[in-house]
Amino acid sequence: MVSFLRIFSLRNLLVLSLALNVSLIWRVLYGKDSEAINGPSLDNKRKALRTDSMASEAQATQTTHLYMPSSSSSSSSVDSNSRDRVINLDHGDPTVYERYWKQTGDKSTILIPGWQSMSYFSDAGNLCWFLEPEFAKEIIRLHKIVGNAVTEDRYIVVGTGSTQLYQAVLYALSPPDAAEPLSVVSAAPYYSSYPLITDCLKSGLYKWAGDALSFNKEGPYIELVTSPNNPDGHARQSVVNKSGGILVHDLAYYWPQYSPIAAAADHDIMLFTVSKSTGHAGMRIGWALVKDEEVAKKMVKYVELNTIGVSKDSQLRAAKVLQVATDGCKYPTSKEGSLFDFAASIMEERWNLLRAAVRQSGLFTLPDFPPELCRFLNSSFAPRPAFAWLKCEAPIEDCEAFLRSNNILTRGGKHFGVGPQYVRISMLDRDENYDVFVERLSTIHRRQSMQVDETAE
Amino acid sequence: MVSFLRIFSLRNLLVLSLALNVSLIWRVLYGKDSEAINGPSLDNKRKALRTDSMASEAQATQTTHLYMPSSSSSSSSVDSNSRDRVINLDHGDPTVYERYWKQTGDKSTILIPGWQSMSYFSDAGNLCWFLEPEFAKEIIRLHKIVGNAVTEDRYIVVGTGSTQLYQAVLYALSPPDAAEPLSVVSAAPYYSSYPLITDCLKSGLYKWAGDALSFNKEGPYIELVTSPNNPDGHARQSVVNKSGGILVHDLAYYWPQYSPIAAAADHDIMLFTVSKSTGHAGMRIGWALVKDEEVAKKMVKYVELNTIGVSKDSQLRAAKVLQVATDGCKYPTSKEGSLFDFAASIMEERWNLLRAAVRQSGLFTLPDFPPELCRFLNSSFAPRPAFAWLKCEAPIEDCEAFLRSNNILTRGGKHFGVGPQYVRISMLDRDENYDVFVERLSTIHRRQSMQVDETAE
Numbered sequence: 001m002v003s004f005l006r007i008f009s010l011r012n013l014l015v016l017s018l019a020l021n022v023s024l025i026w027r028v029l030y031g032k033d034s035e036a037i038n039g040p041s042l043d044n045k046r047k048a049l050r051t052d053s054m055a056s057e058a059q060a061t062q063t064t065h066l067y068m069p070s071s072s073s074s075s076s077s078v079d080s081n082s083r084d085r086v087i088n089l090d091h092g093d094p095t096v097y098e099r100y101w102k103q104t105g106d107k108s109t110i111l112i113p114g115w116q117s118m119s120y121f122s123d124a125g126n127l128c129w130f131l132e133p134e135f136a137k138e139i140i141r142l143h144k145i146v147g148n149a150v151t152e153d154r155y156i157v158v159g160t161g162s163t164q165l166y167q168a169v170l171y172a173l174s175p176p177d178a179a180e181p182l183s184v185v186s187a188a189p190y191y192s193s194y195p196l197i198t199d200c201l202k203s204g205l206y207k208w209a210g211d212a213l214s215f216n217k218e219g220p221y222i223e224l225v226t227s228p229n230n231p232d233g234h235a236r237q238s239v240v241n242k243s244g245g246i247l248v249h250d251l252a253y254y255w256p257q258y259s260p261i262a263a264a265a266d267h268d269i270m271l272f273t274v275s276k277s278t279g280h281a282g283m284r285i286g287w288a289l290v291k292d293e294e295v296a297k298k299m300v301k302y303v304e305l306n307t308i309g310v311s312k313d314s315q316l317r318a319a320k321v322l323q324v325a326t327d328g329c330k331y332p333t334s335k336e337g338s339l340f341d342f343a344a345s346i347m348e349e350r351w352n353l354l355r356a357a358v359r360q361s362g363l364f365t366l367p368d369f370p371p372e373l374c375r376f377l378n379s380s381f382a383p384r385p386a387f388a389w390l391k392c393e394a395p396i397e398d399c400e401a402f403l404r405s406n407n408i409l410t411r412g413g414k415h416f417g418v419g420p421q422y423v424r425i426s427m428l429d430r431d432e433n434y435d436v437f438v439e440r441l442s443t444i445h446r447r448q449s450m451q452v453d454e455t456a457e
Numbered sequence: 458m459v460s461f462l463r464i465f466s467l468r469n470l471l472v473l474s475l476a477l478n479v480s481l482i483w484r485v486l487y488g489k490d491s492e493a494i495n496g497p498s499l500d501n502k503r504k505a506l507r508t509d510s511m512a513s514e515a516q517a518t519q520t521t522h523l524y525m526p527s528s529s530s531s532s533s534s535v536d537s538n539s540r541d542r543v544i545n546l547d548h549g550d551p552t553v554y555e556r557y558w559k560q561t562g563d564k565s566t567i568l569i570p571g572w573q574s575m576s577y578f579s580d581a582g583n584l585c586w587f588l589e590p591e592f593a594k595e596i597i598r599l600h601k602i603v604g605n606a607v608t609e610d611r612y613i614v615v616g617t618g619s620t621q622l623y624q625a626v627l628y629a630l631s632p633p634d635a636a637e638p639l640s641v642v643s644a645a646p647y648y649s650s651y652p653l654i655t656d657c658l659k660s661g662l663y664k665w666a667g668d669a670l671s672f673n674k675e676g677p678y679i680e681l682v683t684s685p686n687n688p689d690g691h692a693r694q695s696v697v698n699k700s701g702g703i704l705v706h707d708l709a710y711y712w713p714q715y716s717p718i719a720a721a722a723d724h725d726i727m728l729f730t731v732s733k734s735t736g737h738a739g740m741r742i743g744w745a746l747v748k749d750e751e752v753a754k755k756m757v758k759y760v761e762l763n764t765i766g767v768s769k770d771s772q773l774r775a776a777k778v779l780q781v782a783t784d785g786c787k788y789p790t791s792k793e794g795s796l797f798d799f800a801a802s803i804m805e806e807r808w809n810l811l812r813a814a815v816r817q818s819g820l821f822t823l824p825d826f827p828p829e830l831c832r833f834l835n836s837s838f839a840p841r842p843a844f845a846w847l848k849c850e851a852p853i854e855d856c857e858a859f860l861r862s863n864n865i866l867t868r869g870g871k872h873f874g875v876g877p878q879y880v881r882i883s884m885l886d887r888d889e890n891y892d893v894f895v896e897r898l899s900t901i902h903r904r905q906s907m908q909v910d911e912t913a914e
Contacts, residue, residue, distance in 0.1 A: 091577065093576050093577050093578065094575065094576075095575055095576050097575060098572050098575055099572075101570075101571040101572035101575070102571075102572045104571050104572075105570075106570075107571070108570065108571025108572070109568060109569065109570045109571060110568070110569055111566060111567070111568045112566065112567055112568075112569075112774060113558070113563075113565065113566045114558040114559075114561050114564070114565025114566060114777070114778055114781065115555045115556075115558035115559045115561075115565070117737075117739040117740070118551065118552055118554060118555050118558070118736055118737050118738060118739055119550050119551075119552050119738060119739055120548065120550050120732075120738045120739060121550065122739075160617050160741075160764040160767075160768070161764055161765055163762075163763070163764055163765050164763065164764050167763070171657070171658065193762070196762060197762050197763075200628070200759070200762050201628065201658050201660040201661075201662055202660055202661030202662050203658040203659055203660060203661070204658075204659030204660070204661065205658055205659050275577075279575055280574075280575050281575060281576060281577045281765075282574040282575055282576055282577060282579075282766075282768075282769035282770070283574070283768060283769065283770060284617075284764055284765065284766060284767065284768045284769075285768075302657070305620075305650070305653060305654050305657050306620070306621065306624070306654075306763070307617040307618055307620055307621050307741055307764070308618055308620050308738075308741065309739075309741060310617075310741065311617070311739075311740060311741045311742075311768035311770065311771040312739035312740065312741075312771075313739070313740060313768065313770040313771045313774050314768040314769075314770045314771060317569060317770050320571070321571055324571065
């Protein structure tokens with residue numbers, strides 16, 4: 001048994017080592033270009049501190065750590081001795097994309113004069129009067145080239161991130177004078193923010209009703225279908241088998257870097273966001289494709305009441321980066337290449353590293369995904385989700401606590417409606433953090449897990 | 458009586474004519490510069506269509522009209538014959554400020570590369586982790602030089618406009634487990650959006666309880682003090698004389714172009730917005746100055762749940778325009794001069810024009826304001842609010858309908874908790890619209906009012 005474990009461990013070490021080499025070569029090729037074009041990185045100018053004070057983290061302790069400059073990103077920054085360094089992968093902060101956008105140089109830069117975009121109004125002829133026409137145009141262009149969603153005969157509603165649009169949908173779908181709040185459900189594990197956002201104001205219009213799989217209340221309801229799912233990455237369909245339900249499709253992760261694009265999604269209400277498609281979380285821009293005019297109108301009314309429209313500056317900037325993303329698909333031989341090729345390569349590499357580390361450690365398991373044909377990338381591959389849904393195997397009972405004791409911050413299963421043996425881990429952080437993470441994960445020994453569990457008891 | 462009216466009318470015509478001349482000279486001086494620096498205006502590039510589909514306009518009919526290019530702004534564009542042209546002064550769209558920002562040229566321009574501001578996080582060390590440090594710095598600089606608010610020992614919370622911050626305040630001040638919703642009141646006439654926003658989700662945390670002057674319910678409550686007040690422009694203080702109340706000061710209009718700055722406001726919770734200070738409504742940026750740490754923390758939590766932070770792009774742009782505004786105060790002899798001098802001159806001119814038109818017509822009245830010393834502009838003057846609170850005198854009963862019959866769109870008194878004899882009129886529109894408005898108002902004859910009322914009966 002001991003010798004078997006030793007052989008198994010050596011083989012895994014080899015896989016891990018090879019994967020790191022591929023990663024290193026790849027980054028040297030890309031990283032150099034980026035540095036030459038853009039000079040010192042953003043991170044050299046700013047102290048990119050982070051906390052874990054964001055949504056869904058009720059008990060947030062203000063653990064901060066200093067990022068290393070991303071320009072120094074290479075496996076040489078992987079220092080397994082610095083176990084004190086806290087790696088925060090709780091949030092899906094998509095900083096991995098910075099490298100691609102540096103490569104695009106001036107193409108993706110925008111300039112806004114002080115006198116521009118002063119009015120509340122963007123496009124008065126449009127049902128969504130605060131939607132910048134240029135942004136609307138680029139949304140359609142991008143969906144058309146990627147083929148991930150039908151845009152014909154749809155209203156586009158822009159939001160301050162898809163988070164605001166989620167609330168706009170709830171407002172739009174809830175009857176104003178119903179006797180009781182409309183039930184909102186999603187199959188567990190579900191996105192941890194859904195229950196918090198739904199119930200934060202104790203609305204009389206709608207109410208979080210938990211796991212869609214066990215939902216059996218009579219009457220109308222909203223079912224949220226997140227596909228690929230946050231946190232576990234699986235493709236999803238509606239699970240409630242009842243009449244009176246309205247489906248809302250959150251397709252934030254239905255992009256070719258994460259998932260094979262099997263067909264253009266064609267649902268009544270579909271939500272997207274730049275945070276996960278191009279990586280621009282700081283813009284706070286999302287969009288909804290909505291079939292029904294009255295639903296779209298009510299969503300617009302919500303955004304109007306909530307924030308009187310959506311930042312024009314960010315919409316203009318979003319239009320620019322979507323334009324560059326689409327152009328990159330059309331001309332993949334350009335200097336910077338295609339955003340989706342770039343991100344797909346990184347995600348594949350990271351998932352390979354993670355699976356190797358998980359095998360190496362022997363303490364965890366990950367979901368398996370069957371390969372499927374992607375019509376956009378014209379190849380078959382298994383999904384490589386934006387989050388890893390990691391399970392700690394027995395005897396570890398609380399996976400989040402266990403990883404925290406190793407200075408790895410993740411989000412525990414209970415936030416997603418399941419047990420504490422699961423955690424969600426962001427796969428979108430900068431290289432230097434991701435590399436430390438997989439390296440550390442691969443070297444956590446079973447002995448450590450026993451110690452933690454003994455202490456906890 | 459007839460001859461008295463004729464004399465009165467002639468004198469008023471003279472005042473109106475002189476005021477228009479002053480306006481014309483002033484604009485020729487400023488307008489030329491702006492055109493030379495910036496070339497063709499924004500409005501030549503875009504069809505600046507507008508609707509009246511915004512908040513508080515329940516019965517919104519989609520009346521649209523085409524703006525004329527603002528570069529042609531002079532009284533020559535006042536064509537009293539074009540009575541079919543709809544002038545929409547329902548919203549406080551601050552497009553009057555475009556002219557100033559054109560004068561500032563490159564000073565107020567920002568450039569954002571595609572790779573910048575991608576993370577959700579702005580300043581992890583700060584309680585408000587999504588607040589751009591540069592913006593925070595410029596907020597403090599501006600308040601210090603204008604002297605309109607105390608910033609010491611305050612937390613700054615940024616919001617997607619002050620509208621979002623208003624909701625953040627309600628969330629922060631409402632006990633999560635109270636038996637019934639907290640009452641929210643404000644003295645009528647109050648901002649028309651307050652009741653709509655407060656009640657739109659039928660929150661169990663808080664509830665609109667109407668006019669503060671007639672509020673007599675026992676228990677805790679929130680009183681909104683808007684000063685200068687929207688819609689009527691009066692300086693305000695709390696009116697509810699009970700214990701258990703928490704005051705929220707909406708100081709969106711406490712800037713020297715609208716009101717003498719008598720002293721630095723020093724309240725527990727103060728709300729501001731760029732929409733009305735610099736005129737950048739399209740940015741959707743507001744800020745709160747908050748004394749209590751726990752209240753600030755809960756406000757941050759609300760913005761986190763509602764939109765996961767605030768557009769970084771707009772915050773960076775807001776930092777830039779605030780910086781230019783402050784520099785303009787420090788160096789008022791610069792080419793573009795001071796924003797507040799510019800806006801104060803326009804507001805004074807517009808109020809003079811409006812009062813002359815109102816006298817000329819004989820059908821309306823306006824609030825009177827006593828002059829007060831402004832410590833910032835170092836002179837005494839009467840307030841010149843961002844909205845005119847116009848009253849139609851008898852026999853006109855519905856002032857909004859009466860003005861609409863003259864193709865002037867305003868917001869009627871009932872939206873503000875008072876009677877239909879009042880309307881709110883934006884004073885911040887572009888010159889070519891404002892000029893048509895005052896010209897048309899001055900020539901509405903009593904005979905017309907009789908006709909309308911007869912038709913309505």
